Amino acid sequence: MPLILAIVMVVLIGAGVGGYFLFTSDDSADTASDRPANAIPRLWEAPSPVSEREGQDENGLRSMWFNNDDVIFGDGGGVRAFNRKTGKKQWTVKTPKGAGEVCAMSKEPSDDGVGAVVFDAGGDDCSFLSVVDTDTGRTLWSKNLKGGGSTEDSPQMVVNSKVVAVAIGDTYAGFTITGGAKVWELTARGHDCTTTVGLSPQYRAVGSDCSDAKPKKQLALQDLEYSGIHSTVSGEGRAVGQILSDRPLTIRMSAAANTIDADGSLSTFTKDGELDETFKLEGELKDLSLKPRDTFVDEDEQVLVSGYGSGGMAALDLKTGKLLWKKSASAPAALDTDGLIALTDAPATGAHGQDPVLVSIGLRDGKEKVLGTVYDPKHALGSPELMSLAWDGHTNTLFLQGEGISGDKSSIQAFKAPVS
Numbered sequence: 001m002p003l004i005l006a007i008v009m010v011v012l013i014g015a016g017v018g019g020y021f022l023f024t025s026d027d028s029a030d031t032a033s034d035r036p037a038n039a040i041p042r043l044w045e046a047p048s049p050v051s052e053r054e055g056q057d058e059n060g061l062r063s064m065w066f067n068n069d070d071v072i073f074g075d076g077g078g079v080r081a082f083n084r085k086t087g088k089k090q091w092t093v094k095t096p097k098g099a100g101e102v103c104a105m106s107k108e109p110s111d112d113g114v115g116a117v118v119f120d121a122g123g124d125d126c127s128f129l130s131v132v133d134t135d136t137g138r139t140l141w142s143k144n145l146k147g148g149g150s151t152e153d154s155p156q157m158v159v160n161s162k163v164v165a166v167a168i169g170d171t172y173a174g175f176t177i178t179g180g181a182k183v184w185e186l187t188a189r190g191h192d193c194t195t196t197v198g199l200s201p202q203y204r205a206v207g208s209d210c211s212d213a214k215p216k217k218q219l220a221l222q223d224l225e226y227s228g229i230h231s232t233v234s235g236e237g238r239a240v241g242q243i244l245s246d247r248p249l250t251i252r253m254s255a256a257a258n259t260i261d262a263d264g265s266l267s268t269f270t271k272d273g274e275l276d277e278t279f280k281l282e283g284e285l286k287d288l289s290l291k292p293r294d295t296f297v298d299e300d301e302q303v304l305v306s307g308y309g310s311g312g313m314a315a316l317d318l319k320t321g322k323l324l325w326k327k328s329a330s331a332p333a334a335l336d337t338d339g340l341i342a343l344t345d346a347p348a349t350g351a352h353g354q355d356p357v358l359v360s361i362g363l364r365d366g367k368e369k370v371l372g373t374v375y376d377p378k379h380a381l382g383s384p385e386l387m388s389l390a391w392d393g394h395t396n397t398l399f400l401q402g403e404g405i406s407g408d409k410s411s412i413q414a415f416k417a418p419v420s
């Protein structure tokens with residue numbers, strides 16, 4: 001008769017430490033024959049209330065940040081930090097006075113541990129900016145950028161060592177890290193201009209088409225942090241969509257001039273800000289998702305990895321514009337020294353068909369090395385492409401956030417992989 005392991009729950013009651021943390025699951029189904037030999041153990045699990053803001057293409061709530069000890073993420077409970085080893089909640093970012101639920105987070109904090117969070121300023125207008133210390137959760141400063149025009153549902157905000165740059169509503173500006181003083185504000189080149197903007201921690205890309213300015217069409221690139229790129233490409237009339245990478249500078253743009261829907265081409269730029277390669281997103285490339293959350297670029301290998309098709313991923317050679325490999329039922333988590341860290345569905349056959357597998361993948365050859373099976377005794381983890389993934393390469397820990405396949409309550413879970 002198999003040994004029945006009890007649920008171990010720790011209830012933390014008191015100011016600032018609400019909820020429960022599930023350190024082990026109901027392992028009643030965990031028998032010697034059921035548990036794979038390469039099982040990656042779960043360190044802890046904590047509730048993660050679902051928010052309607054999750055999964056947005058721009059800066060939604062699918063970011064995960066790291067400080068020295070914690071993993072930080074946003075959900076229906078706000079932006080919170082949990083100890084990476086124990087799952088104990090450390091802090092929650094305070095909601096600014098007059099603000100509502102948290103809308104979005106910057107994709108990453110700065111190297112100095114500063115992140116940007118946007119709250120609802122009322123009326124589903126995601127424009128209340130807070131800048132926070134990721135070590136303590138303390139708010140450094142806040143600004144309500146709510147304008148008089150249309151509401152903002154896809155705010156852009158990036159952070160580097162010097163500024164917090166935002167594209168929120170009618171505000172395109174940079175603010176100092178320490179006090180929030182405005183250091184630059186983007187204005188149109190003329191009175192009759194169509195302007196599109198992309199931001200990254202290091203760069204600002206502005207596409208403009210103005211009937212009353214010279215040149216009429218222009219792409220302006222500016223380094224936001226150092227005295228690097230500060231160049232213009234005259235006659236470039238393609239609209240700017242998103243900056244996908246700083247090294248090399250890689251921008252998703254429209255396929256042609258006079259088109260605002262910037263999803264038709266991908267361009268890379270040299271270190272001097274000159275146009276390098278451009279690939280139209282057609283044929284096989286049309287199925288690349290190129291969402292900031294699932295796109296990774298390796299400068300040395302000159303390879304871009306992104307979500308692909310329905311629940312898969314693919315690698316693109318940034319020198320030739322050709323796909324190097326494609327994989328189904330998988331999702332990228334991070335770039336690491338071993339290559340691409342990814343989560344993939346196991347084959348549908350066999351005892352462990354529902355348990356996803358953690359792998360490292362060669363960027364150019366697509367060869368997989370299995371790191372282990374992300375083991376859940378109930379086999380209830382969701383599909384990789386439906387979860388938020390983060391990888392801590394220093395401790396070989398995988399973090400998953402999302403709902404289970406049976407519609408279980410959303411949670412965040414930590415799995416400790418073996419040292420390769």
